[in-house]
Amino acid sequence: MLTRIAIFTWMALLSACTSPLTPSAMVPVSEGRTGVASTPSPSFAPSRVTASFPLLNGVFSITLRTADGSIGTISGTYTGQAVAAIPGNTTASLELHIVQATGAGSLITGLEADGVGAFVDEGNFTLSLKIASSASKILDGSKVILRGTAQLSCSASHRTVVTQHATDSTPRFAELTIDLQHEVGTSQCSAL
Numbered sequence: 001m002l003t004r005i006a007i008f009t010w011m012a013l014l015s016a017c018t019s020p021l022t023p024s025a026m027v028p029v030s031e032g033r034t035g036v037a038s039t040p041s042p043s044f045a046p047s048r049v050t051a052s053f054p055l056l057n058g059v060f061s062i063t064l065r066t067a068d069g070s071i072g073t074i075s076g077t078y079t080g081q082a083v084a085a086i087p088g089n090t091t092a093s094l095e096l097h098i099v100q101a102t103g104a105g106s107l108i109t110g111l112e113a114d115g116v117g118a119f120v121d122e123g124n125f126t127l128s129l130k131i132a133s134s135a136s137k138i139l140d141g142s143k144v145i146l147r148g149t150a151q152l153s154c155s156a157s158h159r160t161v162v163t164q165h166a167t168d169s170t171p172r173f174a175e176l177t178i179d180l181q182h183e184v185g186t187s188q189c190s191a192l
Helices: none
Strands: 004-012 022-031 049-066 071-086 090-103 110-117 123-132 143-154 160-168 173-184
Touching: 049 090, 071 110, 071 173, 123 160, 123 173, 143 173
Parallel strands: none
Antiparallel strands: 004 022, 049 071, 049 173, 071 090, 090 110, 110 123, 123 143, 143 160, 160 173
16 A cells, blocks of 8 residues: 655744744654545654745845946845755745846846745755846856845734845855845744
8 A cells, every 4th residue: 555644734933933933743644545644553753754834925125236336126026935854954945026126137037046944934044046137148047145044023914924134245246135034824923
């Protein structure tokens, strides 16, 4: 009999969302072909558990200064998905939509982003940003690795809000800074 593993997870935050998001209960359940959950056999021992989190209502802003001194901004919205592995890292994939661009930022027509680290909790994170530009062959296909930190707060709808700030310097960009903010869709928190 083929066995699928379904993972049910609940996430808990300490008061005022000031502590990292951590699993408070992860219960593996064996699921047979019928889709009815049953208790796993005593020999069942998962070595890795994962939990997926939707990233909602995301907004971002990028400030850049190119090697020739040009300055620009890009801002927009995003949604995404973060997958936390225990043990292991949290990975995230973001779908960014450019809403406004100015100066050197107007040369950029598309962005793709993937990351690892603090996307559902506080701490350090790394974001890999791939740039598309129909106006500049120098920028088109460029990949920038940004490193930064994330902090938590609580939204009016009692969802965890993750605010991230990261920077990088590359040969094409003398300076690039990104600020991101999103809600963790399956979280709950309360303000003091």
